[in-house]
Amino acid sequence: MKSFERIRFPFPLLFLLFVLSSGLLHAQTHTLSGKVTDEKNRQPLAFVNVVINEGLQGCITDIDGKYEISASEAITKISFSSIGYEPVTLVIEPNQRRCNIALKPTTFELGEVTVEAGENPAHRIIDSLLRHRKANNPNSLDSYRYNIYDQMVITIDSSDFGKALAYDMATDMTNLQMFDSILKKNNLMVMETASEVLFMAPDRNLQNVLGTKIAGMKEPTFIYLVNSMQSISFYEETINVTGTDYVNPISRGSKNHYFFTLESVNPIGQGDSLYVISFHPFKGSNFNGLRGSMTVNSDGWALQSVKAEPDKQEGLFTASIQQLYQKVEGQWFPKQLNTNLKFPSMVVDIDGIAFPMVAIGKSYLTDITINPEVSKKQFSDIEILVDPEAAFRDEDFWAGRRIDTLSDRIRATYAFVDSLTRGNDLIDKALVWTEKLVNQSAVPLGPIDLNLGNMINISGQRGLFFGLGASTNDRFSRFISFSSYFGYWTRLKRLDFGAGANMYLNRQRQMELGVYYGRRSHPIGEFGGLQERYSLLSESDYKYSIYENIHARGTRFDLNFATRFARHFKVFVNLNTSHRNYNAQFFHLPSDSLTEARFTQAEVKLRFAYKEKFLSTINGLQSLGTTYPVVWLSYMHAFPYLGSHYEYDRFKFEVSKNFYTPYMGVSKIILQAGYATEGCPVMETFNILGSYDRFGLYSPGSFGTMRLDEFFCDRFVALYLSHNFSGMLWKTDSEWFKPELVLITNLGWGDMPRTRAYPDKNFKTMEKGYYESGFVVKGLLNLPLVKVGLGAFYRYGPYSFDNVWNNFAFKWSATFTM
Structure with a gap:
């Protein structure tokens, strides 16, 4: 058997072979690159199909409209195609290394076709x-x-x-x-x-x-x-x-x-x-x-x-x-x-x-x-x-x-x-103005912000409000701000005013300490306060402005503290003393009637938002929301000190959640509950929030057919259910007409056991259960900043009226889209 000797190549020769091989490989590779743009607006076209020669090899353009394609054989022809554009095929010259092309848009509708003999x-x-x-x-x-x-x-x-x-x-x-x-x-x-x-x-x-x-x-x-x-x-x-x-x-x-x-x-x-x-x-x-x-x-x-x-x-x-x-x-x-x-x-x-x-x-x-x-x-x-x-x-x-x-x-x-x-x-x-206007309803003027909510407002019982409110901003100080306002209510014919200061102890934990004093009108037995910010343009807040049951007026001093802790929680602590004059009385015994009273109270509110995410900047935290339910829990205790003669406890609970269901729309659930101990005066229990008007403004989270001051309870549960089909029931190409059907059902139960023996009390409780259902069609008039709609509610069950017409409440809706 013949033996073979190992062949040895000198290193210079080996290097030369590599160089020559590399040259041969490059000699056999043909590369073409370029950019594809829109002929009409000059913008680059992404994901255009690029095919060379007879369709044996291809690629797609990137987001900047650029492409590069290599082939082992000479590139003689290149084709460009994209949905919505006229296809183009070009001949490539022997030494051409670059090919830019502008595609012409064409009117194109993705139509439905019939596929013969089997599946699409x-x-x-x-x-x-x-x-x-x-x-x-x-x-x-x-x-x-x-x-x-x-x-x-x-x-x-x-x-x-x-x-x-x-x-x-x-x-x-x-x-x-x-x-x-x-x-x-x-x-x-x-x-x-x-x-x-x-x-x-x-x-x-x-x-x-x-x-x-x-x-x-x-x-x-x-x-x-x-x-x-x-x-x-x-x-x-x-x-x-x-x-x-x-x-x-x-x-x-x-x-x-x-x-x-x-x-x-x-x-x-x-x-x-x-x-x-x-x-x-x-x-x-x-x-x-x-x-x-x-x-x-x-x-x-x-x-x-x-x-x-x-x-x-x-x-x-x-x-x-x-x-x-x-x-x-x-x-x-x-x-x-x-x-x-x-x-x-x-x-x-x-x-x-x-x-x-x-x-x-x-x-x-x-x-x-x-x-x-x-x-x-x-x-x-x-x-x-x-x-x-x-x-x-x-x-x-x-x-x-x-x-x-x-x-x-x-x-x-x-x-x-x-x-x-x-x-x-x-x-x-311009950017600061936009941010302030959208997020804080304010207009910055140097170190001062003009608060639009204190300049004009509207209330069903108080009328129109005209005033002026201002607060200092970060240009004055990043650690403390001062605020004040005054204004006049046309129907109430009263002047409101107030002033306060806020210290920002830790912006990254939203830790604040504040003090406030003011004289104003306010609702009795309100359930509100379980949210961080109110907006005059939010339909969920109409019930706190348009339909406030204003029956008390007086002065109040507040000391507030708030901070985030333990990742998902935020706590709010409030100490206050107030003097109230009542212009209406609700009672089960004449001795329970109040014309004026002084209260000293302490309240702790806890907000729990599981896996809520935030944007953190040098200015603090901004919520990015959560996909989980948001839960609020409040405990308030009234003390018989500083001129107050009342001692009682008041608990509030709320959980809310939005659900998106593909092909169906968005459902929203709000569950509220409250409990007040017997020492609480009737007018400081829970005045169940009704937003009835024969033709009123729709406000989610309230009973649309319930009259103001109709029910008082020291314990209650309310469930608000709604589903927005988001335009899925109607399809229209109109810019101004984009209807969205919203179905609503609201349920409530409440009681006040201490009043059961007094059938002549001048208010009702909800121990038999309250029921109403209705609908709102939003977007009947679709404007750039607001959707206007119409709807109707019907009241049924134990508290329905004998006169059927009185069970109806007709609504119009205003949903701002900023």
Whole structure:
């Protein structure tokens, strides 16, 4: 047998072979890259299908419209296609390395078609997606970590700009030409945010915002998060888009509600293919659904990209989202997120032509780590934590966080906005004004906030209120604030006034200490106080203003303390002494009648919100809400001190919860209960809250057919049930008519045992049970900021009236959508 000698290659020769092999490999690889944009508005097009030669290989564009494709053979032809655009095929020159293209939008409606001889071919792909949904869902992982860079630009919708510009030039108008020159160079506004995100199953999240930057701001205190405008994963039962839940087209039972069309199949090598599927709710469907398209990769039967928008767009803006996935450590994971907003009611008028404002938000995920080691100690009730130095990062920080260097257009936008705000703080003031107005119903004027709630108000019994209220803000002091107000009630013909001070001991724990003194009118036997903030524009608070049963007036001194503790709890402690004059008497014995009284009271209220999440900034905490019920418990004790002759206890309990059911809408449950001991005067027990008027304003959490002061109880239980079909029963394309049917049933029981032997008492109790049902159709008139509707309630059971007409109460509703 012949032996073989080991062949030895000198190292220089071995190196030369590697170089030559590498050159040969490069010589056999043909690469083409480019960018795809919308011909009409110049914006990049995400997830466009790109196929070369005879369809043997393809890819899709990323969120910035960019693509790069390589092939072992020469690229001679390239095709671009996307739903809603005319397909284009181009011939590629032998030495061409780049190909940019602008696709022309086309009127396109995802229609329903009849599939012959068997099942809709798209259903096989959807079934595969559903079978692999849990494995591909990032939130099914034990943990993950990533960095995210957000960028949002604000500009105008320039879809019709070219047509308008042609008209402008023909008529010798100059403003539009000037604006066109500006938009060719820059946008109107740009914002950036850089964060680190950490997740631990099943639902622990932490987003640490390390940097935030807004063009034109001198003292940045405002934060935006583009990624919070949509669900991070498209695999959950519902997808959240700008705060609204929509039924996922790849959720359980979706084939019975969505129509799917297999638009194309593109091979991508190694035996895998990309399936492009369009989807939209069946015609006549009225649930909260999405329409758009998805690209499915047969490698793991996972989503590679999604483009979607609500099937029914309503409110102040329209929204669309885009998601791009990539494989990381064998797991499909989001790579890029896009959120586009269009504001039809917010326009820029140029030479009489209205252009809507648009916001284009992009999020890029990098440094993704699958299943890193994490511990529960790294998480808390704070889900978004803003670094105190986030607004003051230098360019070295941003250079390390941005996906790419800033484009000339973005740099020009910063320079443009900064030039407009040089020497002023216009942007700062605008954002502070907006935040104060929306969250606090106040208007800031330097170190003083004007409180709108103290300037004008309305009450069914007191009439109109005109006054002035003000408080100091953080520009005066971050640790203490002073407030005061005065005003006049037209029907009551009385002047209210008050003043107080608040110390902020720990903003991160919402720890405050306050003192207050005032003279005002107030309801008797009220159940309220189990909420942190009241709003004149909240329909749930109408019952505390429009339908207040005002029968007492006097002075009151309060000492308050509040703080969060033990993660899910917040406690409120109040000490007060008051003198009250009553202008109505309710009693079972003449000796129980009160014309005036003095009370000294201490109350402890506890709020429990399991897994409530918060945004933490240098200004304190802001609630992000919870998906669990919110529970309130209150205990109040009256002491026979400081001139008071009364000693009694008063307990209050409330639990509330909203439920979203796919294809059905939103249900809400409110359960209230109260108990007062026998020493409590009748007028300080519980005056069950009725909001009756022959044609009154609908206010959830009250009895719509119950008269004011009709029932007094020292123990009671009330259950308020409602279900909003959210427009699912009617589908309309009208901008002004968007009806939503709300069904309501309210139940109550109460008693006052000490009064049972006195049938001549001048009030009723509810020991026989109180029942009413009704409906409200909201959105009969759908305005940009408010939905107006009509409804009716009917009272039945032991406390119904013999005259049937008296059991009816007709309602109108006003739901503000800010």
